[in-house]
Amino acid sequence: MTKIKKTKISQRGWLFVPLLLSLAFIGLLFYGLNSDKKQNEIIKPFPSFKAENIFLSSQSITKSVFDNNINIVNVWASWCGVCQKEHSFLLSLMEDNQINIIGLNYRDKKESAIKWIEQKGNPYKAIIFDPQGKLAIELGVIGTPETYLVDKLGFVCFRYSGELDEARWNKYFLPKIEILKVNGSCN
């Protein structure tokens, strides 16, 4: 008698499965909605380009600037407020001298860009001048600031949208840089 009752109860328990499944699914959707969309790990070749180097107008800059280095490409503009906040961090990063910092000056006036760098200091080894945003759209830039990790073979390993600071650098970039130091390329 008691045996029969027990199986009845455990069978009833199954009735809650759809409800629990629905709740789990809703929970998952909420998680997806609130997760950090600022980063993205699509590995792809950095688009080929030939552009003006802001401080060395006589020399054009090409993809070979990435050769034999671990690089970050920082998209910035003098009209971008958040880029100002980020600037001091980039300067401290340059002092560490661990990686190549390349600037991508996005939809900016050349004089304003030069003035900004002269006032605030230059963390960049080279600055790609992209007044029309041509390279930026090929790269997939959504807004400024944005920072891309590029390996020595010219592959984009990781992208971060938004202001960089030490915490985010340590969280997102450092582990990937350590791997790059061992593997050479992320592709």
Next chain:
Amino acid sequence: MNQLLKVVFLGLILFSSSVCAEIVDVWQFNNEQDEARAAELVKMLRCPQCQNQNLLESNSIVAKEMREDIYRLVDDGKSNDEIIQIMTGRFGDFVLYKPQFNEKTVFLWLAPFVLLISVFIMIIYIRRHKQQSSLTPDQQQLAQRLLEQQEHRNK
């Protein structure tokens, strides 16, 4: 008055669905098919800078540039699939309003069906068990007798 308001609101609601954005950029396409294809593409893709606008509706710089890029790619004779692939390669799956069916999205696509089927199974299960009485014949007789007594008392 109330009646009038109802009619007006109904009219507004019906009208709102027929409002539809059209391409406003200045661009000379080679032919009408290309123009139609470009129009379809910019409606299908989401502006990466906005929360919920397609490329056609958005005024942001990125959306404008992407639109022009798409027109150029259409002019170059690239197929819709190729263009979508280029755009997702740059901006990620975020630009797709309709996510592709792959191992990352399989759960997203199938979960509603799985849930629906499990609900049906549950309904069938409940109906079947309702028909069968869970009482033994002795208990059933007892219940019948109790009910009859109740009826007598009510009379």
